[in-house]
Amino acid sequence: MANTVLKTAGISSQTQPQERIRRLVWKLSVATLLLMAIGSATRVMNAGLACPDWPLCYGQLVPANQMNLQVFLEWFHRLDAGLIGLGAIALAGLSWWHRRDLPNWLPWASTFALFLVLFQGILGGLTVTELLRFDIVTAHLGTALLFFCTLIAIGCSLMPYWGTGNAGRLPWVGLAAAVLIYLQSLAGGLVASQWALHQCLGVAQLCGVMNGHILGVVPATLMTLGVVALAWRTSALNPILRRLAYWAGFCVVAQIGLGVATFKVHLQVEPLTVAHQAVGATLLGLLVALTVLGLRDRGIRHLSQSRVLGN
Structure with missing residues (x-):
């Protein structure tokens, strides 16, 4: 009876895995918004090719000797993207592992988000290797926005709502x-x-x-x-x-x-x-x-x- 009342009022019963996933999704959403802002700063500061190689930067994880503002922007942009990628893997993994306690659509939505991140990573590499070709740069932005929208949709679908x-x-x-x-x-x-x-x-x-x-x-x-x-x-x-x-x-x-x-x-x-x-x-x-x-x-x-x- 209690579950029926909650569902009728628009509140889905929150399992512990669902709550954990919801918090992860909102953290990823904030990180993605930050990532897009850093990407914009990288572009307007002409730092898109500050790291001439990919995925490393001057062949290093942390290019301390070459570090300046432009290199830092491009390096930090990649660092944030990498952390979001790990978060997307965790999101998909948790969704499938706890799928019995979650809405049926959630594992598939998380998998779609992971696919977007992987595709975004490929576009990020092509952005550097193809020397900032405009169609690749635009697709890079479009995929980031689509990933951001997917996270927002998942988060709003999981939140309690009256x-x-x-x-x-x-x-x-x-x-x-x-x-x-x-x-x-x-x-x-x-x-x-x-x-x-x-x-x-x-x-x-x-x-x-x-x-x-x-x-x-x-x-x-x-x-x-x-x-x-x-x-x-x-x-x-x-x-x-x-x-x-x-x-x-x-x-x-x-x-x-x-x-x-x-x-x-x-x-x-x-x-x-x-x-x-x-x-x-x-x-x-x-x-x-x-x-x-x-x-x-x-x-x-x-x-x-x-x-x-x-x-």
Whole structure:
């Protein structure tokens, strides 16, 4: 009876392995966000090839003799990536080992996350060996964002959640906004990896790439603001969903401001560019979290209706 009440209220009973995995997932999420910020700093500081070999750096685990800011950024980026890789292996291993006590989908989701990390490692090596080829660099960013979204989705699916069943269309609008933000992030990756802003302002080349990213701001922003408006108008909405929507609105406004500032200074202020990347990834994570929790909220409503019809 107690388990039935908990499930009806939207709270899944938490086993010890599930709680341990949930904590690991959130730690990996934070580490991945940090990794993407460091990767952005590595790019804007022209440190992408500071370590000319891979996976070692100057043939060493710690290149103490060659260490400077650029080498440190590239070396620390690889160190963080390696630690995340170990964490992803642990996540998949724990999920399969305790699969009898976990939701059926969790081992497969963890395996998918591990696959993304392995693929990301291959792309990381190719980024160096192919001398920062723009399509590989963009795919590297896209895979990192997809891994980040996967972790957020797993974490939100495992967390205790009290739903009200009033989410309505909110998760679907949130999903559409997340897709648009992801595509906009890839467009930004193309701009950054080809130095399209410098090319366009300097020699009038690659302006189409830059303008495509600028125009992409419009649908992504409107859809995100639609999430905010829908959350504001929905009565008796779970406070978590409302806060996620409002934070997404704050992030999209901040992202536009950072983008304009980055354009005005022609990418000459590195912290602005790094913040632009970090806020974009945070915005994407907020929308994914809102979508997953919103779908759980809708599931509670459908469960309640089924129970009423059954009675």
